[in-house]
Every structure is written in structure tokens, then in C-alpha cells.
Amino acid sequence: MEINILAFGIAKDILGSNQLQLQLPEAATVAQLKQLLLEKYPAFEDLRALAIAVNSAYADDQLPLQQQDEVALIPPVSGG
Amino acid sequence: MEINILAFGIAKDILGSNQLQLQLPEAATVAQLKQLLLEKYPAFEDLRALAIAVNSAYADDQLPLQQQDEVALIPPVSGG
Amino acid sequence: MTMKSIDIQLLEQPLDTQACIDFVNDPGSGGTAVFIGTVRNQTAGKQVIRLEFEAYGPMAIQEMRKIAEQIVERWSAHKVAVHHRVGTLGIGEIAVAIAVATPHRKAAFEACQYAIDTLKETVPIWKKEFFEDGAVWVAAHP
Amino acid sequence: MTMKSIDIQLLEQPLDTQACIDFVNDPGSGGTAVFIGTVRNQTAGKQVIRLEFEAYGPMAIQEMRKIAEQIVERWSAHKVAVHHRVGTLGIGEIAVAIAVATPHRKAAFEACQYAIDTLKETVPIWKKEFFEDGAVWVAAHP
Numbered sequence: 001m002e003i004n005i006l007a008f009g010i011a012k013d014i015l016g017s018n019q020l021q022l023q024l025p026e027a028a029t030v031a032q033l034k035q036l037l038l039e040k041y042p043a044f045e046d047l048r049a050l051a052i053a054v055n056s057a058y059a060d061d062q063l064p065l066q067q068q069d070e071v072a073l074i075p076p077v078s079g080g
Numbered sequence: 081m082e083i084n085i086l087a088f089g090i091a092k093d094i095l096g097s098n099q100l101q102l103q104l105p106e107a108a109t110v111a112q113l114k115q116l117l118l119e120k121y122p123a124f125e126d127l128r129a130l131a132i133a134v135n136s137a138y139a140d141d142q143l144p145l146q147q148q149d150e151v152a153l154i155p156p157v158s159g160g
Numbered sequence: 161m162t163m164k165s166i167d168i169q170l171l172e173q174p175l176d177t178q179a180c181i182d183f184v185n186d187p188g189s190g191g192t193a194v195f196i197g198t199v200r201n202q203t204a205g206k207q208v209i210r211l212e213f214e215a216y217g218p219m220a221i222q223e224m225r226k227i228a229e230q231i232v233e234r235w236s237a238h239k240v241a242v243h244h245r246v247g248t249l250g251i252g253e254i255a256v257a258i259a260v261a262t263p264h265r266k267a268a269f270e271a272c273q274y275a276i277d278t279l280k281e282t283v284p285i286w287k288k289e290f291f292e293d294g295a296v297w298v299a300a301h302p
Numbered sequence: 303m304t305m306k307s308i309d310i311q312l313l314e315q316p317l318d319t320q321a322c323i324d325f326v327n328d329p330g331s332g333g334t335a336v337f338i339g340t341v342r343n344q345t346a347g348k349q350v351i352r353l354e355f356e357a358y359g360p361m362a363i364q365e366m367r368k369i370a371e372q373i374v375e376r377w378s379a380h381k382v383a384v385h386h387r388v389g390t391l392g393i394g395e396i397a398v399a400i401a402v403a404t405p406h407r408k409a410a411f412e413a414c415q416y417a418i419d420t421l422k423e424t425v426p427i428w429k430k431e432f433f434e435d436g437a438v439w440v441a442a443h444p
Contacts, residue, residue: 009439078428078442079422090286128301158297158299160244251329269335
């Protein structure tokens with residue numbers, strides 16, 4: 001399945017874009033998505049952390065993804 | 081010496097006035113003033129506390145008073 | 161601890177919280193904590209109609225200034241504003257407004273809470289609450 | 303925890319602290335604590351020229367609402383307002399304004415501090431600081 005991914009903050013700089021399409025196996029988990037991202041963009045290793053949001057909520061590594069999910073890369077936040 | 085005393089809050093109600101002149105021995109202390117006040121106005125006994133200010137600052141019991149001092153009765157405060 | 165870093169006011173007119181906040185705004189401060197005390201509609205379940213604040217003016221201003229000076233010293237506050245109302249206040253009106261600006265936010269909260277806690281203990285201002293059936297000087301009796 | 307007790311905003315225009323304060327004003331509340339985060343002129347001694355906030359809008363609003371709901375529940379807050387700015391900000395401009403009204407003041411301070419502490423940990427907003435010689439996404443790297 002193809003997953004649409006939004007990127008913010010430094011994640012956008014690393015991807016060179018605020019969006020990315022990734023090809024993943026059906027029901028791939030958040031952990032698998034992170035693994036693939038790190039392989040393609042090793043600069044994510046340098047971040048203090050990287051969270052994944054699915055449909056506007058923080059997602060556990062175990063969560064399986066679905067094609068229509070809104071997935072977002074959440075590097076360390078710094079609001080306030 | 082005659083001491084001029086200002087009264088606020090419930091102290092004003094107890095005196096029935098916002099001012100009082102009291103006759104005290106020369107160099108009488110704050111403690112002596114309090115003693116005389118309690119004799120004349122026993123209702124002060126019922127208060128949670130009674131502080132004395134001399135020249136706009138809280139005064140210790142040991143402080144000797146002078147005729148020209150501005151003395152004030154400070155019942156428990158409740159600002160804010 | 162200069163005059164310019166501290167703004168103390170005892171006012172008969174309605175307080176302007178924004179004036180406190182504007183006073184403490186400072187390019188070197190990252191956090192401002194503000195406390196606003198308003199007149200509640202009830203005390204221990206009894207309906208309050210209005211209240212009156214009486215102050216020993218010169219001493220009240222002096223005691224508020226002491227608190228502000230302590231805050232500048234202990235919490236490295238850049239600016240502090242303490243405004244207190246006197247006279248008759250209706251429900252919801254502002255009795256006190258305190259603003260503290262510090263380089264970091266934790267200090268701002270601590271200092272602002274210290275200010276209101278200390279003000280309630282030391283500043284010679286007295287609150288009289290008016291009910292349907294009478295009035296009392298708050299905290300006067302045990 | 304009704305909609306009317308919580309006001310969450312993510313705004314491109316300058317924040318209006320007074321609007322936060324007015325929103326939480328309530329006849330049953332005796333204390334309002336407010337936090338205002340402003341843009342400091344320096345970070346670790348280095349002069350900041352301006353900064354930019356980027357947000358994942360829908361999620362940021364949802365996370366701010368979660369914080370406000372927790373505050374209503376844990377501290378019996380009557381009203382909570384959380385406003386956050388996005389876009390480009392100059393020195394001294396307001397990045398965030400939070401107001402919490404509770405029956406008693408201690409809860410207001412605790413809840414307001416919890417709100418800003420938690421916001422900084424969970425709300426998907428990113429700050430980029432601009433210096434004379436470049437820019438960095440704050441807190442991105444260890």
C-alpha cells in the first residue's frame with residue numbers, strides 16, 4: 001500500500017518536502033514505517049526523537065497502518 | 081505623652097472611630113499601648129490578631145513610641 | 161531594583177490587567193506569570209452581593225513594594241507590577257492583579273505565587289463582604 | 303468539560319492576552335492564573351532576530367484541547383483558554399497565552415503551570431530561531 005506522509009519542522013528539511021509517499025506492505029506497523037524512513041533518510045538518526053502521528057494522534061510503534069490514514073512525522077516539538 | 085492612633089477595618093468598628101488619642105507614659109512601648117487598648121476596648125481580645133504599625137511599618141512589642149509617631153492598629157489583613 | 165522595574169498601584173478605579181502585563185513586557189524576559197483575583201459570588205456557600213476594600217494607603221503601598229523588591233532579588237525578575245483595588249467592588253470585578261516577568265517561566269510562576277501569598281499576609285488592606293443579611297470583615301475573628 | 307468552558311486557538315495574528323483573560327472571567331472563580339510566553343532577544347547568549355512557529359494545525363488544536371480538558375477535570379477549573387501563535391514573530395511578541403480560572407488560587411497556578419509544561423512536551427508546534435548567521439529548529443538535536 002502507498003502511505004501519504006506529512007512532514008513538519010526539521011523533518012521537512014530532511015525530506016526536502018512537506019510530503020512523502022512511501023510504499024509499505026499491507027498492515028505495516030508504525031515501527032516498520034520508522035525503519036524504512038531511517039534507511040532512506042539516515043539524518044533522522046541524529047534527531048533527539050521522532051514520533052509518528054496517525055490521524056492527528058500520537059501512535060504506538062505497534063499500530064498497523066491503513067492506506068487512508070493521515071500519517072505525520074513529529075520531530076521534537078518546541079512550541080510555547 | 082499623647083499618641084495619635086489610626087484605626088482600620090474592624091478596629092475602626094471597635095473604636096467607633098477611625099482615630100483615637102491615647103495618653104501614655106513617655107517612651108511607652110508598643111506592648112504597653114496594646115495593654116491599654118485591651119483594657120479600654122476588650123473587644124480586641126476577640127480578634128484573630130492585632131498588629132501595630134509605627135510610621136507605616138510593622139512594629140515589635142519592644143519598640144518605644146514617640147509623640148510624633150504615626151501609630152496604626154492593624155487587625156488581621158484580608159486583601160487580595 | 162530600580163523604580164523602573166517595579167509598578168505598584170492602589171486604585172479606586174477598576175484595575176486594568178493589560179496595563180500590568182504591558183508594564184512587565186521586556187525583550188529579555190521569556191515568561192510572564194499573572195495572577196488576577198476577582199470577587200467571587202459566594203463565600204462558604206453564602207451569596208456575596210458586593211465587597212469593600214479599605215487600605216492603610218501609604219503602608220499598603222510600602223508593603224507591596226517590599227514584596228516586589230524581594231521578587232526582583234530572589235527570582236531575578238526583570239519587572240513586577242502589583243495593582244490593588246480599594247473601595248466598593250461588584251461580583252467579578254478585579255481586586256488584585258500581579259504580573260511578573262522573568263527570563264525563565266518556572267521562576268515567574270513561583271514569584272507570582274509568592275507575591276499573592278505574601279500580599280494576603282502582610283499588606284494592610286481589609287475586605288468587608290456584604291451579604292443579604294449583613295456584612296463581615298473577612299478573617300478578623302478566629 | 304463543555305465547549306463553553308474551553309477556548310483553544312491557533313492564530314496567525316498577534317495574540318490578545320486580554321481575550322484569554324476575558325474568556326475565563328467567571329463569577330464563581332476567585333483566582334485566575336495566566337502565563338504569557340514571549341519571544342526573547344537571546345538564546346544561550348546568542349542574539350535572536352526573529353522566530354517562526356510551524357504547527358500541525360488539527361493535531362495541535364486537539365492536543366491543546368486535551369490539556370485544557372485535563373485541567374478542567376483535575377483542578378476543577380471553571381474555564382481555560384489556550385492561544386498559540388504561528389508564523390513569523392519578532393522579539394517581545396507573544397508566542398503563547400494561557401489563562402485558567404479556578405475557585406481557589408493555588409489550583410489556578412498549578413493548572414496553568416501544568417498547561418505550559420505539557421504544551422511544550424506534547425503539542426506539535428515547532429520553533430525556528432533566526433540569528434544573524436543562520437537558523438535552527440529548536441530542540442531538534444540532542
